[in-house]
Each structure stands twice: as structure tokens, then as C-alpha cells.
Amino acid sequence: MENRRTSYRLPKAHGPRIAVIGGGHGLSTMLRGLKQYTENITAIVTVADDGGGSGMLRQDLRMPPPGDIRNCLEALANTEPLMAELLHYRFSEGTLAGQSFGNLFLAALNGISSSFDAAVSRMSEVLAITGRVLPVTNANVQLEAEFENGVRVVGESKIFYCKKEQDCRIRQVRLLPEHPKALCAAVEAIQNADMVVLGPGSLYTSIIPNLLVDGIVEAIQESDGLKIYVCNVMTQEGETEGYTAADHIAALFKHSVPNLFDLCLTNSSPIPKGVAQRYAQEGAELIRCDKERCGELGVEIINRPVATVENGFVRHDPGHLARELILLHAERSVRIAGDRFTFDKDFYLVEDSKEQGPGADGKNR
Incomplete structure (x- = not known):
């Protein structure tokens, strides 16, 4: 038996069509990594x-x-x-x-x-x-948050302070005026995407507002692409204190539809104890990955090393995050059995290693 290896080189111009939805620094961090693998990126921003x-x-x-x-x-x-x-x-x-x-x-x-x-x-x-x-829209919209005690506040920048003051969870957020129309180009990009990525970013102020724009959720549902939510690494003070991965997913589904996506990418990289302690002093902690409850919501957890620490802050690593997303696309979408995937800055390669048995003439191939 002999081993035969075939490599398929995919130029960035022919890379997967990826629609990313969100806002804030998390989205821009991910984009820096993704552009190393594909030119076909559409960022849809709150x-x-x-x-x-x-x-x-x-x-x-x-x-x-x-x-x-x-x-x-x-x-x-x-x-x-x-x-x-x-x-x-x-x-x-x-x-x-x-x-x-x-x-x-x-x-x-x-x-x-x-x-x-x-x-x-x-x-x-x-x-x-x-x-x-x-x-995501050309409309002049504002964000309103309603807390579990019934208190409401209008203005994205005011939600943090109001949540700290009320000391209870956010029940829901809405846009004012409600149901603004999505940009047609954004809807088309999602519908035609090979992969749709939600996040990373602030749950209630960067990701969910996009889902409240008319046409966005429907476009995600209609897309045949792989649908992934990139969960934050840490909870966010003034927004998601005490939230698990399942809590994030449940909030996204509550503001859209159940089963909007199938996969949730979480971080497996260790966080230094001193860094975690400093976050704890501010009311933030590592997001606990409660796989069983996520499974009950119909979402598979993919745990990968995608985070790093920069100047004492926990951040997604743009290169690691992009690589894992491209790997997931290759594994779940291309579906070439037995293939192994490696990367360089210009291409992602599919290396096919197969053992060749004897042919019709009895010789190994």
C-alpha cells in the first residue's frame, strides 16, 4: 500500500463567502483574521x-x-x-x-x-x-432595554449604567422605531453566504440589534450556509453578568427564532489566574460552557483555543479565531471524508491522504 497526498490550493479570491453580523471591537478583530483567508467577506454592522x-x-x-x-x-x-x-x-x-x-x-x-x-x-x-x-439599515434607530423589574431605558450608552443601578437582568431590547428595513445588499449577502457568523461582541448592544431589523432573521433562515455564533470569552459588566453560553444562545433565540444557528464556537484557551481575578473584581468572569443545556436548545458547542491576553485584557485572537472558523467551514461544508486541512497566508489547503489498494492489474496505486 502506498500513501498518496493531493493538495487543493484555494486563492483568497475564491475563498468562502462569509457574512459576519455584529458590531464593536469583537467584530473588527475577527475581520482582521478572516481577510487572510478570503476576499469574499461582508460585514453587516449595527x-x-x-x-x-x-x-x-x-x-x-x-x-x-x-x-x-x-x-x-x-x-x-x-x-x-x-x-x-x-x-x-x-x-x-x-x-x-x-x-x-x-x-x-x-x-x-x-x-x-x-x-x-x-x-x-x-x-x-x-x-x-x-x-x-x-x-444593517439606513434608518435612524435607537435601542431600548427593558429589565426584569419592568424598568426601561432608551439609548445604547445608557443601558450599562441602568443595569448596574437596577441590579437585575435585561428582559429584552427593541429598536425605536421598531421594524426598520434592512439594507437589501445585507439581506442578499446573508442569503448567498457559505457561512454566516454572529458575533463576537456585546450580546444586547452589538449583536441582537441586527436581528431586530426586518429581513435579517429571515435571510439567515433562508441561507444554506453554515451558521455559527461566536460566544464571548468573558461575561460583560453591565450587560451579561452571570450568563452562561446557553444564556447567550437563549437570548439570541428569544429575540429572533429558535434554531437560528446550529453551532456555537467557545474558547478553550486558559486564562491566567491573575487576569481572571482582576475581571472578577469588576463583576466579570469566564463564560461557563453548559453543553447539556446548549444541546437542549439545539446548538452544538465547538470548544477551541481562540482567545489571548493583551495588556491584561482577554481578547479573541484574530488569527486563531479566523483559522478555526475556516476549519469549521471546511469540515462541515466541504465534507471531503478523511481530508486534513492546513493553511498559509494566501490559501487554505485541503490535503487528501488516501491509501491506494491494488488496481485491476494487481499493482498498488
Whole structure:
């Protein structure tokens, strides 16, 4: 018997079509990794943020918040170092103190464009990004949270403080006005995706708001692609204290439909004791993976080493997270029995090792 190995090289231009849905730094972190494997990425981003520099521009210019979209554009950008530095620059003095140049750039483009998504498209061209970034809707929406004691608060930036004050869980969130229409391009990207990824990111303020936009949940249901939720590594103070993986999944299903996705990717990398203790002082902890309850919800847990510690903070590692997602796509979608998958920066390869038995002439092949 002899061993035969065949490698299939898949250029990034022909990589899997991936639709990622969310917001915040978790989404942009994942995008930095995914663009190493495929050019066919569509990031669908929440526009419910109303805090910080984004909130100021939203209030002053009556435009959707640019911050989360800017982060995704920066993650997918292919620009000179000077341009990257310029986009990251934050003013330190005067009326613009704390505002980023990237936000102002997108705001200016919005002023000369027919719509917010057109402005995002123009900025995408300037930055020569890999893939696409789309606002989930062009509507001017706000996020309202209702707590288990019946108290309600309007404004994404106010939810943290209100939850700390009320000291009870969030019952549900909704958009105001309700049922805004999703961007057609976002719906089409989800429907045509080989893989749909929810998260990582803040459960109630980055991921769920996208599911409340008309057309998004239906598009996920209609998609034949692999559907995965990337669970956060730690609970989030002021939002998900005490939540397990199943609690996250149950909240997502409650705000959409049961069985919206089949897989949940969780972290198996160890977190240093000192780092965990510091998080505990702030009311945050490692998210407990209660597999049995997740199974009862119809979701399979995939536990992989996808986290790292940077400057004392637990974060998803962009390279490790992207690699595990591409592996899952290859294993669950390509389904070539007995194959082994390896990667480099330009391709992902399928290495097929098969033992060849005797042929018709009696010789081994």
C-alpha cells in the first residue's frame, strides 16, 4: 500500500463567502483574521450606538453612528501605514477632543453622498478594503432595554449604567422605531453566504440589534450556509453578568427564532489566574460552557483555543479565531471524508491522504 497526498490550493479570491453580523471591537478583530483567508467577506454592522464620538456626530449631524463601521473598515483596509495612523488619530484638544479622524472622514462622505451606505461604500473604495462593510439599515434607530423589574431605558450608552443601578437582568431590547428595513445588499449577502457568523461582541448592544431589523432573521433562515455564533470569552459588566453560553444562545433565540444557528464556537484557551481575578473584581468572569443545556436548545458547542491576553485584557485572537472558523467551514461544508486541512497566508489547503489498494492489474496505486 502506498500513501498518496493531493493538495487543493484555494486563492483568497475564491475563498468562502462569509457574512459576519455584529458590531464593536469583537467584530473588527475577527475581520482582521478572516481577510487572510478570503476576499469574499461582508460585514453587516449595527447602527444603534449612541455613545462617545459616534454619539456626538449622530446628534449634531443626524446621521447613523460611524464608529463601529469605521472599525470594520479599518480592519479590512489595505492602506499605507500613514493612512492607517491618520484614521486612528483622535483629537486631544478643543471641541473635537476625543473625536477620531476616521469618524469625521465618514461623516464628510455622508454629507456628499445620497445615503449612509453610499458613504460607507465610498470610504471602502478609498481604503481599498478586502470585502464589504454594510450598515444593517439606513434608518435612524435607537435601542431600548427593558429589565426584569419592568424598568426601561432608551439609548445604547445608557443601558450599562441602568443595569448596574437596577441590579437585575435585561428582559429584552427593541429598536425605536421598531421594524426598520434592512439594507437589501445585507439581506442578499446573508442569503448567498457559505457561512454566516454572529458575533463576537456585546450580546444586547452589538449583536441582537441586527436581528431586530426586518429581513435579517429571515435571510439567515433562508441561507444554506453554515451558521455559527461566536460566544464571548468573558461575561460583560453591565450587560451579561452571570450568563452562561446557553444564556447567550437563549437570548439570541428569544429575540429572533429558535434554531437560528446550529453551532456555537467557545474558547478553550486558559486564562491566567491573575487576569481572571482582576475581571472578577469588576463583576466579570469566564463564560461557563453548559453543553447539556446548549444541546437542549439545539446548538452544538465547538470548544477551541481562540482567545489571548493583551495588556491584561482577554481578547479573541484574530488569527486563531479566523483559522478555526475556516476549519469549521471546511469540515462541515466541504465534507471531503478523511481530508486534513492546513493553511498559509494566501490559501487554505485541503490535503487528501488516501491509501491506494491494488488496481485491476494487481499493482498498488
